[in-house]
Amino acid sequence: MSPTLVIILVVVVVLLVIAAIVFGVRASRRRKLQETFGPEYDRVVGDADSRTAGERELEERRKRHAELELKPLSAENKARYSVAWEEVQILFVDAPERAVTTADELVTRLIAERGYPTGDYDEQLATLSVEHARTLEHYRDAHAISERSRNGDAETEDLRQALVHYRVLFADLLGEDPVRSEGATAQGTEPAVPSQKINDHDSDVAVSRPDATSR
Incomplete structure (x- = not known):
C-alpha cells in the first residue's frame, strides 16, 4: 500500500472519529434538553427556524436561569x-x-x-x-x-x-x-x-x- 493511500485512510478514519464524537455530544445535549424542558422542548424547537436554533434558545434559557438567585420559601x-x-x-x-x-x-x-x-x-x-x-x-x-x-x-x-x-x-x-x-x-x-x-x-x-x- 502506497504511503499516500495510507495517509488518506488515516485522514478518513480521523474524520469519522471526529464526526462520531460530535454526533455523540449533540445527541447527549439534546437528551439533556429534552429531559429538562419536557414538552417545552417540542414547543420551542417547533417555533424556531431550525432544531439547532431552538436548542440554542433553550441553552440560553439555562444560562440565564443559572444566573438567578432563587430562594426557597420558609x-x-x-x-x-x-x-x-x-x-x-x-x-x-x-x-x-x-x-x-x-x-x-x-x-x-x-x-x-x-x-x-x-x-x-x-x-x-x-x-x-x-x-x-x-x-x-x-x-x-x-x-x-x-x-x-x-x-x-x-x-x-x-x-x-x-x-x-x-x-x-x-x-x-x-x-x-x-x-x-x-x-x-x-x-x-x-x-x-x-x-x-x-x-x-x-x-x-x-x-x-x-x-x-x-x-
Whole structure:
C-alpha cells in the first residue's frame, strides 16, 4: 500500500472519529434538553427556524436561569401563601372575575418571591421553563383566560378553569398543595378541595404533587 493511500485512510478514519464524537455530544445535549424542558422542548424547537436554533434558545434559557438567585420559601411563608390561596377560592363563589385577577397577582408575587423576574410575561415563561416546564402550559392557559376576562369574554366555567390552571403552577412553585383539607390525613395523600369552593370533577387532575427533583 502506497504511503499516500495510507495517509488518506488515516485522514478518513480521523474524520469519522471526529464526526462520531460530535454526533455523540449533540445527541447527549439534546437528551439533556429534552429531559429538562419536557414538552417545552417540542414547543420551542417547533417555533424556531431550525432544531439547532431552538436548542440554542433553550441553552440560553439555562444560562440565564443559572444566573438567578432563587430562594426557597420558609414554612411560615408557605403557610401564608396557602391561606391566601384558600381566600382566593372562597372569593370565587361570589366574584369569579375578581378571584381570577387576584390569583394572577398572587402567582406573580410567588414567582417574584422565589427569585424569578416578573417584569415581562414572556421572560417569566422562559425562566420558569427551566425548572417548571411541566406545569408551564397551565400558566399559559390561565393567563390567556385572564386576558379574556379583562375584555369581558370569559364565562364562569372559563374562570373556574383558569383558577384550576393557576393552582397547578402555584403548587409547583410552593412545593406543596396550597389547600389542606381535614380529609387528607394520611401521608402522601392528595388533599381534596371542598366542592363549594371551586373544584369538582377536575379535582383529581388539577394538581399533581411537584417533583422534588425539579427544585
